[in-house]
Amino acid sequence: MPTDYIVAPSDIERETGFSNDLLRKWRQRYGFPLMETSPENQVGYSRKTISHILLIKRLIENGFRPSQIVGKSFAEITRLIKVITDEVSEQRCDSSTKKLIGLLKKHDLDGFKTQLKRIRTKSTLSEFVQETIVPLVNEIGNAWSRGEIEVYHEHICSNIIMRILQGEIASTKPKHGFPTILFATPPDEHHVLGLLMAEAVLADHGATSINMGSHIPINELKMAANSFKANIVALSFSFAYSSRRVRPTIVHLRHLLPTEVELWVGGSGARIIRRAPKGVRLFSDIHDAVGVLHHSYKKDIA
Amino acid sequence: MPTDYIVAPSDIERETGFSNDLLRKWRQRYGFPLMETSPENQVGYSRKTISHILLIKRLIENGFRPSQIVGKSFAEITRLIKVITDEVSEQRCDSSTKKLIGLLKKHDLDGFKTQLKRIRTKSTLSEFVQETIVPLVNEIGNAWSRGEIEVYHEHICSNIIMRILQGEIASTKPKHGFPTILFATPPDEHHVLGLLMAEAVLADHGATSINMGSHIPINELKMAANSFKANIVALSFSFAYSSRRVRPTIVHLRHLLPTEVELWVGGSGARIIRRAPKGVRLFSDIHDAVGVLHHSYKKDIA
DNA sequence: ATACAATTATTGTCCGTGACAAAATATAGA
């Protein structure tokens, strides 16, 4: 019976992104995070400790080293957080995006959906994704970090968008001469929205898409690529993916795939990689992928 | 940088599903799996060891205990594998289902999709789900355990079905007097197909559905249920969900929700529970849920 | 000063082992 207050060691990696091994080492070296025992005799981290760890994570992402900050008091950490957040300036955004977020905040899902569909009719699928969905998703992230909306808003919104995209992709027609692309997300990666956006755009431009969904073992991916004669395998990494594991995962898959199969990688989690490994294309923007798609394949049918 | 022959400890979980901790324990207890050092001085498991581990995994899934088989030679393991695959008798199933699976095996995804859509036109959405999708998904599971199809077939098939269901649900019209149902999957539960099937059926019968998707922290679920004034929260547990955590998760959520909000639970992972906790409805069949839906709500508008 | 190499410090992963609780299995008793 989990209480509200104790997070078990086995859950800690999912909650914080730090492995249990590492946190144990921190405890040994810096005296934090300490574990507690609940009234029900369960051992784990308290909610407060979890938020403390998450703040430390943010500081590390901003350039601090563990030895400087793990071990500092909660008050001290929050002070440092305040320093770095003040540096981030308020971002302005599209009025259309703002309107959508307003509807979401008011919990008017029907309004949200119809508004999205209205925008959708006014442009191509690719434009819809790149000019409406991408900014919307970004701004939702910002709104969340400003504390204006809750995580569940984000979940529900993602699901609505995904549902719309799924429908749109289904009514897409592959064009002759364009490649077959196998889309997937690696193990431990739950975020599928980015993948779906990529699929929508590329399918809209004529590619034949096969989506395997999230959490696909590298080995299965390889076998599927073989069986379905895919020309390209496209992987998406979200911000939440353990940054240390991005490159190994890519290299691993690249190694397994035959050389004639291209490997495309994108998503905010992939951005930490500077140079792409040999035989891997790294995209920081879906638009670039469209460019390559046309450049590499359209001419083949001419 | 993984070579062809050596799999690093950090990759082992992704490759085999067993944690490094556990394999280390096996090594201590049964003398397997041993690690090797590559020419480049990298330490890890050889490819052969990996397949060995994967065979052991299959045996364990078929009821063997680790102490019986980890430690046995490769030859012995393969012999046992042969024994169990011979044991799985061919099960009879619908000819329509068989046809669909045939298409999948031939990697004819277009044929698969059009065949599904053809069947879809001949009945209501609920019937489609219960008479076509459910048997199909079951039989795919069987075919996999008979070794006839690969895991990736299953992934791709799920994704196609989900895409179809998403589209169908989107064109569903809520009926007045029926409840608002919040659908979600708990943390660590990636399987969404069952949830989607439930949503499709219940939405088809008039419920207003909000789908939060997979992997939703219990706490977020509670807040969302509040904000969106849901009458029912529906959770789905798959066979893969750690059986010892099913009941605690349910009890936890039941505790957080106001009493007037119902909690519905289903999925093969929930079947291990005999008596439902107080205030929780346990469904072993989507059909039962439809019954309750009508019984509890339809009369209210009469 | 500036670029670059060498040195030192920090950091995260993995190891081997022991402890332990949950699950599975065997055993005894009704």
Added chain:
DNA sequence: TCTATATTTTGTCACGGACAATAATTGTAT
């Protein structure tokens, strides 16, 4: 033939040391 109780098996986690990769610092030559 059950059911309750012991026993064994199993997987997770703690602990602290070893170590390689990475980052920071110092030294050196242009």
